[in-house]
Amino acid sequence: YGDLEPFVRSLASRDFFVHEGETLYQGRNTIKRFRVGGQDLAVKSYGRLIFFNRLIYGVLRRSKAERAYRHAIRLRGLGIGTPEEVAFLEIRRYGLLQYSYFVSICSDYEPMRSVTEQDPGLPEVGAALDALAQYLFGIHNAGVLHKDLNIGNILYRRNRAGGYDFQLIDTNRMRFYR
Numbered sequence: 043y044g045d046l047e048p049f050v051r052s053l054a055s056r057d058f059f060v061h062e063g064e065t066l067y068q069g070r071n072t073i074k075r076f077r078v079g080g081q082d083l084a085v086k087s088y089g090r091l092i093f094f095n096r097l098i099y100g101v102l103r104r105s106k107a108e109r110a111y112r113h114a115i116r117l118r119g120l121g122i123g124t125p126e127e128v129a130f131l132e133i134r135r136y137g138l139l140q141y142s143y144f145v146s147i148c149s150d151y152e153p154m155r156s157v158t159e160q161d162p163g164l165p166e167v168g169a170a171l172d173a174l175a176q177y178l179f180g181i182h183n184a185g186v187l188h189k190d191l192n193i194g195n196i197l198y199r200r201n202r203a204g205g206y207d208f209q210l211i212d213t214n215r216m217r218f219y220r
Contacts, residue, residue, distance in 0.1 A: 043128045046145075049078045050129045053143050059087055075148055082148035083128060086110070091139060105132050107142035110214040114146065117216075120184045123209040125149040144214075151197035151209050158193050170198065173206035181210075185219035 052058045063074035063085065072087045088106045104112075107130035114127035125146040133141040157170045174196070181188070188195070190212055197209040 046078060046081075046083070046128060049076070049083070050131055050143075050145060053085065053131050053145075054133055056133075056141065059085065059143070084125060084146050084148040086144045086146075088142050088144075090141070093138075095139075105130070105139055105142040106214040107132060107144040109216075110144040110212075113213040113216050116218060117186065117210060117213065120186065122181055122184060122186065123151075123207060124213055125209060125211065149197055149209055149211075151199045151207070153194065154196040154198050154208070155193050157198065170206055174198070174208065177206075177208045187217040187219065188213070189215040189217065 063076045067073040070089045111130040117124045128145040131143045160167045195212040
């Protein structure tokens with residue numbers, strides 16, 4: 043993704059992220075979609091840090107953005123779906139972390155929440171939930187512990203065989219076991 047480097051570097055200007063892109067989610071963190079060179083990118087900006095956390099993430103721990111990036115690589119290596127990682131960017135001042143961004147390819151999967159809000163007695167919903175249970179069992183057997191696993195962090199789509207494929211998002215809080 044070397045051709046995306048100018049875009050990633052533009053994120054270093056806080057004004058660029060604030061004023062550009064399409065907001066997909068706004069809360070403690072912000073997720074925006076950007077169209078760059080014919081490619082849709084999702085950029086997650088992690089919330090403003092208090093002084094203590096800026097110090098911790100500046101010196102002792104990897105930033106959430108770096109962990110999300112590294113975990114995405116590891117998940118895909120294990121055959122577990124997650125949006126493809128592109129880059130992470132950290133903005134530091136005097137050695138303290140100010141902001142960090144995680145950039146990935148924008149997923150075409152749908153939020154699993156849309157399925158769980160439907161009547162579980164519907165055959166399609168039951169099949170999707172059964173497939174989700176198998177998927178989560180597989181993640182567990184692969185030694186992955188997602189420390190923020192909730193229905194909002196799982197995406198899905200129907201595959202050509204009539205089954206379901208899933209992706210994990212919000213991957214910065216994970217543990218990997220053998």
